[in-house]
Amino acid sequence: MGVNPTDWPFYxxxxxxxxxxxxxxxxxxxxxxERGWWSAELRGxxxxxxxxxxxxxxxxxxxxxxxxxxxxYLSYSPADPFEEGYKLIDGEEKDNPxxxxxxxxxxxxxxxxxxxxxxxxxx
Numbered sequence: 091m092g093v094n095p096t097d098w099p100f101y102x103x104x105x106x107x108x109x110x111x112x113x114x115x116x117x118x119x120x121x122x123x124e125r126g127w128w129s130a131e132l133r134g135x136x137x138x139x140x141x142x143x144x145x146x147x148x149x150x151x152x153x154x155x156x157x158x159x160x161x162x163y164l165s166y167s168p169a170d171p172f173e174e175g176y177k178l179i180d181g182e183e184k185d186n187p188x189x190x191x192x193x194x195x196x197x198x199x200x201x202x203x204x205x206x207x208x209x210x211x212x213x
Contacts, residue, residue, distance in 0.1 A: 095138075095158045103176035108158040110138070111169070115152055132156065 098108035110132035120126035120142070128145055129137040138156065148166035150156065155172045157165045 095156070095164065098132075098156075098158060100179040101172075101176035102179050106160060106179070107176065109155040109167070109172065109176070112150060112152055112154050112156060115150065130156065 095108060095110075098110045101107050101109050112130050113133055114131040116129045116131075118127050118129065126142040128140040128142070130140055130150065132138050140150065140156075144150075144164070144166075150166040151168065153169045155167045155169065157167050157172070159165065
């Protein structure tokens with residue numbers, strides 16, 4: 091699995107999504123020049139950046155899943171509901187959903203979902 095959310099595996103459960111299981115979460119507190127953020131280490135992938143707004147809204151936890159919907163919305167699902175509702179799709183090709191980005195709201199060029207900014211760590 092790649093670091094880019096559009097490289098995450100597909101899951102089917104009434105709707106098709108891409109998802110990655112969270113293995114660790116690390117807090118990076120705000121400084122006088124930067125907002126606070128978190129890094130999530132995802133199964134099969136390097137660190138993935140989550141802004142504090144995403145943490146406050148979705149309350150992700152280790153063992154749960156970051157979920158990318160086909161319309162570009164990035165969300166979180168606890169492990170039990172996700173694993174009960176979604177099944178991994180094996181060997182099926184689908185078009186990649188794109189994480190939406192509004193350049194006016196994102197002068198630094200950080201990828202982001204509907205309600206949170208997302209940045210991937212360099213490889």
